[in-house]
Amino acid sequence: MPSLKRLSRIAPVAAVVVWALNPFAVVVVPPPYAVPTARRGDASPYTPDRLAEDPHLGWSFPLPPPSPSDGPPFSWRDCFPSAYDREDAPGGGGTSGAGAGAGAGDAAAKKPPGCREDPADLSDPPPVSADWIPDPTSLRTMLTHGKDREGNPFPPPLPRELCEDVGPGGGRDGDDDAACFREAGIRSLGSLSDEAVMISPWNHHGIATTTKADDARNETSIVEVPAPAVLCLTYATASAHAARIRAARETWAGGCDGYLAFSTRSDPRLSAVKVEHDGPEAYDNMWQKVRSMWKYVGAHYLDDYDWFFVGGDDLFVLPHNLKTYLASLAYKDRSDPKTREYYVGRRMKMKYSFNSGGAGYALSRAALRKFLAGMDDVRNCHARERTSMEDVRMANCLRHLGIGLTDTRDAEGRERFHPFSPGKHLRWKPLGKGKYDWFAEYGKEWEIKRGKDCCAPDSVSFHYLKDASRVRHVHALLHSCG
Numbered sequence: 001m002p003s004l005k006r007l008s009r010i011a012p013v014a015a016v017v018v019w020a021l022n023p024f025a026v027v028v029v030p031p032p033y034a035v036p037t038a039r040r041g042d043a044s045p046y047t048p049d050r051l052a053e054d055p056h057l058g059w060s061f062p063l064p065p066p067s068p069s070d071g072p073p074f075s076w077r078d079c080f081p082s083a084y085d086r087e088d089a090p091g092g093g094g095t096s097g098a099g100a101g102a103g104a105g106d107a108a109a110k111k112p113p114g115c116r117e118d119p120a121d122l123s124d125p126p127p128v129s130a131d132w133i134p135d136p137t138s139l140r141t142m143l144t145h146g147k148d149r150e151g152n153p154f155p156p157p158l159p160r161e162l163c164e165d166v167g168p169g170g171g172r173d174g175d176d177d178a179a180c181f182r183e184a185g186i187r188s189l190g191s192l193s194d195e196a197v198m199i200s201p202w203n204h205h206g207i208a209t210t211t212k213a214d215d216a217r218n219e220t221s222i223v224e225v226p227a228p229a230v231l232c233l234t235y236a237t238a239s240a241h242a243a244r245i246r247a248a249r250e251t252w253a254g255g256c257d258g259y260l261a262f263s264t265r266s267d268p269r270l271s272a273v274k275v276e277h278d279g280p281e282a283y284d285n286m287w288q289k290v291r292s293m294w295k296y297v298g299a300h301y302l303d304d305y306d307w308f309f310v311g312g313d314d315l316f317v318l319p320h321n322l323k324t325y326l327a328s329l330a331y332k333d334r335s336d337p338k339t340r341e342y343y344v345g346r347r348m349k350m351k352y353s354f355n356s357g358g359a360g361y362a363l364s365r366a367a368l369r370k371f372l373a374g375m376d377d378v379r380n381c382h383a384r385e386r387t388s389m390e391d392v393r394m395a396n397c398l399r400h401l402g403i404g405l406t407d408t409r410d411a412e413g414r415e416r417f418h419p420f421s422p423g424k425h426l427r428w429k430p431l432g433k434g435k436y437d438w439f440a441e442y443g444k445e446w447e448i449k450r451g452k453d454c455c456a457p458d459s460v461s462f463h464y465l466k467d468a469s470r471v472r473h474v475h476a477l478l479h480s481c482g
Helices: 048-053 104-109 138-145 176-184 212-220 238-249 283-300 319-333 365-374 390-400 422-427 438-446 468-479
Strands: 026-028 196-199 222-226 230-235 258-263 272-274 307-312 347-349 353-355 361-364
Touching: 138 258, 176 422, 176 468, 196 319, 222 319, 230 283, 230 319, 238 258, 238 272, 238 468, 258 283, 283 307, 283 365, 283 390, 307 365, 347 438, 353 390, 361 365, 365 390
Parallel strands: 026 222, 230 258, 230 307, 258 272
Antiparallel strands: 196 222, 307 361, 347 353
């Protein structure tokens, strides 16, 4: 495995940004780290030395053969299920544990080969040693180079057909995800390979302005800053490797500076690693799995990234928007995530407030360091408890450690982190009188907005995208269909 220190961040070049006299300027700040050298069109990163260190660098799934000449042409519409799963699980709503993705392999095997989720496309994983440590940067290396080691384009291109409206069952009606993007104006603010982000430091809820000049500055001032280094973590099971994990790798995951799947089976081709934890591999024991994930990350990667973002294998992420928001937050606060504790995501409240695990949440390096120091506290950090409510337990522990939640809404009060799919948020409305609605109850403190105001244009994440074809469709709408 290549040394992570080779890619670690170096001390930033001191820069003082003085631009209040010209609030309409674009200010460029020197990058605070050494960026990867491989870029599209540059020399191959798959050198003999690199492949000797990581024999699986540049591996990707084989692309399916073209439609047979003696049969009907392949259509991506044939990949979509007749109905999407219900989106009504409170709390984290993740998919980790025994039974997660149950039947997914059988369902995928019945789809046409062109759907890119056939379990037969993934052979048994190569063995790994007991002390094997995956390189989280391998997927990013492939994306920035633009090719896998066989010379095929990476990520694999998506067809224009996925830019059309595609509803459940592949129909041309009922594409609420596309409707949400259109009506709410949701877009990716940049490409997956960008090393800098353009931020508006005042696009945060609750920032007061006092003059008309301030109002103008809020809406028009843009600052270009280096993108923070983000490690994205997915909890999954091996049954998800050929479909959900593959879809994430071939769409959004390379936009993270590092990506790891914590699974029930290690697979070095996928940067999937199995970590032991107390208790069984089960949804009702997700807290222990997530605790072990954080311990593993702390032991091997803590000093290599600024932020750490975690979610389930049915979470869709816009990495450029995530980095933009995190950079804007730190810039606004004149802070450094290496030394300031942040815990950001979609706020909810039962007895106490927590960030939804389903929507994904991020810890700054300083917050993760403090959590690691206190996480084995049995009383205050639930170190021995077995529960599915990992998000609630995480918030309880962090609150005990003095780390609170951040309001992640934009200046208009629109949310960025979402516990449902785009279409569900667009169409959501409270249940009738006398019916318990956990989402309305958990979110009432922050005024859940409806319709086109459900979601910020620079939204970061959406939950419950369980079907790989839906992930590719949503990704195409955001990145390929301009």
